């Protein structure tokens with residue numbers, strides 16, 4: 001049965017700090033990011049406000065990837081069974097999650113793509129002849145399908161998600177590894193610098209890498225409830241897929257060699273979860289100036305007598321700021337209702353234009369994150385982009401501080417238990433990230449429900465002493481957290 005929205009019940013009725021889960025459920029629907037009422041388990045309808053946000057995020061990512069030499073492609077949404085089964089570790093990891101298609105079975109069994117290594121690698125084999133064709137850096141934007149059997153949550157854990165996947169081929173391992181590093185930098189440049197979401201780049205333990213990869217580096221973002229959510233990960237596939245598909249090239253000496261491949265997968269729908277959860281407050285969304293579909297909303301406040309003058313002045317302001325995403329709310333609603341609506345939707349700046357503003361050739365600006373109002377002169381409007389940068393810097397700083405203060409160095413089992421219970425990330429000395437450390441990881445998971453997320457990449461965190469669980473000499477410093 002479909003629920004009709006009640007006017008009186010449009011705002012958030014729970015506190016983010018007290019009940020994050022319910023706050024999240026309310027905010028995604030009430031701000032009109034998405035609608036779950038179509039009722040297909042694991043799938044959502046993304047509404048215009050959410051779609052425009054995701055489009056903006058795609059723009060940032062694609063621009064960055066193209067700058068770094070990746071070229072766009074469009075691949076089929078289906079994968080023949082034979083392709084999917086070529087790399088044994090890959091199919092083993094993905095089998096339980098594959099959607100198989102009913103139609104066309106008698107020709108060749110097809111799967112909805114859960115990821116596209118097994119579409120790109122056979123094409124690399126056709127497109128790449130010699131070292132002169134390398135590197136080949138491709139990507140596609142689109143959705144992938146994974147039949148998740150656990151409880152689904154909109155955008156967090158679903159059966160279809162919207163992402164970019166890059167697939168890249170190189171002549172040497174060294175080049176492939178430097179691509180992995182470049183991917184981490186892309187996450188930094190876009191997710192952290194543009195969307196204001198700091199992260200921990202963590203090399204995953206052996207038992208938690210992507211199915212078919214040599215190693216995986218994930219990026220973990222801390223959610224308000226103390227769990228981490230995995231954001232873009234990058235994988236060194238090594239030569240596993242190229243060997244499975246016999247994808248070779250001729251090197252400078254004319255020798256045939258297998259390609260080295262990598263993949264990187266930023267998921268817009270999942271990053272949106274972090275944007276909503278990290279920056280949002282009890283009045284609604286707080287969207288970074290960089291990606292808000294509307295950066296500035298103008299609310300004209302008039303009586304029948306001065307309506308024309310005020311609307312004209314509002315138009316002048318809009319014209320002055322036409323390089324930004326700006327809109328005048330000319331609907332029949334009362335100004336208070338309009339304030340409320342755009343505040344809920346997270347628009348960074350609201351300009352209030354009334355009689356006083358008109359007479360003084362100024363305007364009142366309300367700033368979404370600080371809830372402060374200030375006056376600006378008409379001839380100072382050029383400062384708004386600068387205010388936008390400051391806005392985003394504040395969001396970034398707050399998120400960085402939150403992450404920093406929630407990482408606790410632990411020296412004993414008890415400390416780890418306590419830290420996880422307090423909904424924080426534990427950092428500790430660890431025996432091993434290969435299969436020898438699995439027993440300790442299972443122990444931690446049993447007593448805390450938390451996972452070994454991995455070691456910090458590119459930061460030399462020297463392990464000292466012994467593993468806090470098994471007392472064997474430590475070989476790594478790891479981060480432990482509950483995760484989505």
Ligand SMILES: [Zn+2]
Nearest residue numbers: 431440467470
């Ligand atoms: Zn251990």
